Amino acid sequence: MEPAIKYRLIKKEKHTGARLGEIVTPHGTFKTPMFMPVGTQASVKTMAPEDLKEMGAGIILSNTYHLWLRPGEDIVEKAGGLHKFMNWDRGVLTDSGGFQVFSLAKLRDISEEGVAFKSHLNGEKLFLSPEKAIHVENALGADIMMSFDECPPFFESYDYVKKSVERTSRWAERGLIAHQNPATQGLFGIVQGAGFEDLRRQSARDLVGMDFPGYSIGGLSVGESKGEMNRVLDFTTPMLPEDKPRYLMGVGSPDALIDGVIRGVDMFDCVLPTRIARNGTTMTSQGRLVVKNAKYSEDFRPLDPKCDCYVCKNYTRAYIRHLIKADETFGIHLTSYHNLYFLINLMHQVQDAIEQDNLLEFREAFFEEYGYNEN
Numbered sequence: 001m002e003p004a005i006k007y008r009l010i011k012k013e014k015h016t017g018a019r020l021g022e023i024v025t026p027h028g029t030f031k032t033p034m035f036m037p038v039g040t041q042a043s044v045k046t047m048a049p050e051d052l053k054e055m056g057a058g059i060i061l062s063n064t065y066h067l068w069l070r071p072g073e074d075i076v077e078k079a080g081g082l083h084k085f086m087n088w089d090r091g092v093l094t095d096s097g098g099f100q101v102f103s104l105a106k107l108r109d110i111s112e113e114g115v116a117f118k119s120h121l122n123g124e125k126l127f128l129s130p131e132k133a134i135h136v137e138n139a140l141g142a143d144i145m146m147s148f149d150e151c152p153p154f155f156e157s158y159d160y161v162k163k164s165v166e167r168t169s170r171w172a173e174r175g176l177i178a179h180q181n182p183a184t185q186g187l188f189g190i191v192q193g194a195g196f197e198d199l200r201r202q203s204a205r206d207l208v209g210m211d212f213p214g215y216s217i218g219g220l221s222v223g224e225s226k227g228e229m230n231r232v233l234d235f236t237t238p239m240l241p242e243d244k245p246r247y248l249m250g251v252g253s254p255d256a257l258i259d260g261v262i263r264g265v266d267m268f269d270c271v272l273p274t275r276i277a278r279n280g281t282t283m284t285s286q287g288r289l290v291v292k293n294a295k296y297s298e299d300f301r302p303l304d305p306k307c308d309c310y311v312c313k314n315y316t317r318a319y320i321r322h323l324i325k326a327d328e329t330f331g332i333h334l335t336s337y338h339n340l341y342f343l344i345n346l347m348h349q350v351q352d353a354i355e356q357d358n359l360l361e362f363r364e365a366f367f368e369e370y371g372y373n374e375n
């Protein structure tokens with residue numbers, strides 16, 4: 001049977017672990033490395049599908065936990081699945097709810113069977129098992145689905161993380177068995193293990209043995225330093241098959257994306273660009289710019305003079321500042337659009353650098369201009 005998801009490695013960058021590739025999905029083929037906008041509740045906040053297409057988005061995310069609670073997976077299924085529901089005909093990826101249950105819900109009890117918890121919306125008692133999570137993702141109909149896992153705190157004890165990794169591997173196996181649409185929905189395994197190299201190896205070995213079409217690296221960007229994240233990536237990505245995509249969950253900032261690509265990561269997602277946009281903070285080639293600051297009240301330049309996005313071609317810092325101060329929602333639409341474009345376009349520039357085998361030079365120039373000092 002043809003797998004729903006295929007990865008084509010096009011080129012390896014000569015001096016790093018970076019790869020230029022393509023991920024083939026039932027809703028299109030997309031070049032990697034790529035940044036995926038997050039649309040938690042079946043909407044990338046303030047963005048219409050036309051905006052997302054115009055900025056070059058290929059795959060967007062939605063959260064199983066949120067959509068299960070509201071409106072319910074059966075409504076999305078009756079609508080014909082997420083693509084129909086939100087009028088988006090390119091790629092969709094859903095996470096399994098594992099991370100949300102551990103980070104959002106009032107956690108009650110984790111057992112071999114799954115996780116009992118209370119809804120963050122109304123306190124209702126709920127239970128999520130690997131089978132339930134996979135069946136909800138089947139109903140939502142995303143092209144790429146995540147296994148149900150536990151994302152342990154990065155600083156948990158070795159013994160706790162070891163037991164968690166072993167259970168996550170058993171849950172991954174149960175998810176594979178429960179998966180109802182492998183021909184149209186690719187299920188990724190999620191490597192856990194916090195900062196322990198041997199536990200990451202055990203997790204990767206277990207999951208690679210189950211032959212998933214792609215692998216996520218979970219349990220990072222949860223409070224550890226960037227140095228720690230890079231250290232874990234240094235030994236984790238080489239444990240994963242070269243001919244499958246690697247997806248680093250919940251990352252991130254421009255420097256973390258570039259450093260993740262250098263270590264062999266192909267796919268990223270993060271709420272950062274849209275979250276900081278809502279309080280008027282934008283990403284520019286010269287670093288962060290908090291456009292609502294008074295000093296921009298008569299600044300008629302674009303957010304980023306080097307950016308060629310719709311927002312930077314048509315609007316000024318002064319106008320966007322005014323909208324944000326006046327609580328005009330068009331203002332956060334503009335900052336959100338620009339921030340998403342900034343990261344999507346950054347990945348296109350990284351693709352070019354891989355093509356030219358000068359990714360390290362690109363990194364140095366980008367970090368210098370953005371104002372990143374080596375931590």
Ligand SMILES: CNc1nc2cc(C(=O)NN)ccc2[nH]1
Nearest residue numbers: 098099151218219220221249250
């Ligand atoms: C914002 N940081 C961040 N870390 C994440 C980790 C996971 C994970 O391990 N899922 N199984 C998911 C989303 C994340 N977002």
